[in-house]
Amino acid sequence: EAQVTQNPRYLITVTGKKLTVTCSQNMNHEYMSWYRQDPGLGLRQIYYSMNVEVTDKGDVPEGYKVSRKEKRNFPLILESPSPNQTSLYFCASSLSLWGPQATEAFFGQGTRLTVV
């Protein structure tokens, strides 16, 4: 089954304790991205990757890191989480978002992160 898998689904952590949210897709998609969703602010892009070893900042990259060492994986790293990073996080992948090869994006199940 074609899917985007995020782990963990739920996480409560303390301020300053490094954490990684994993994202994996099995569709051989080149494009992957992370979003966060907050009440009143909607979904905002954190980082994206056009292909292996190619990553770039989205709209709200501060406090986050990503890496794309393999095509299927795109982990989100919070080196020193703070309470304002409490949010619902989504990973997404697509063959391409634009041009003649534009296709739909698929989203993971979401990760609810609480930083206390």
Added chain:
Amino acid sequence: GIQVEQSPPDLILQEGANSTLRCNFSDSVNNLQWFHQNPWGQLINLFYIPSGTKQNGRLSATTVATERYSLLYISSSQTTDSGVYFCAVCTGTASKLTFGTGTRLQVTL
């Protein structure tokens, strides 16, 4: 950047009723999707529809790209249709999907 507005913001229906949700966007798009966010927070793909009309069971969608809007039709609504419906678009060489403000739907018995 592109603006994406959805209407109505909130909708309460009785089970069995039909509804139309609208998505207006301010620029040309080459990618438009409709999602349902269920009460557990999951984003479920409904349609990939940059233009034209598609149907899937009780749901159908139409995008008129030249007039910059898309419509999502829900017929014979069920309580499981409750949640928030988002449209999301991508323009030109943009690197992201821009999400609309959402329509919160509640279907009651």
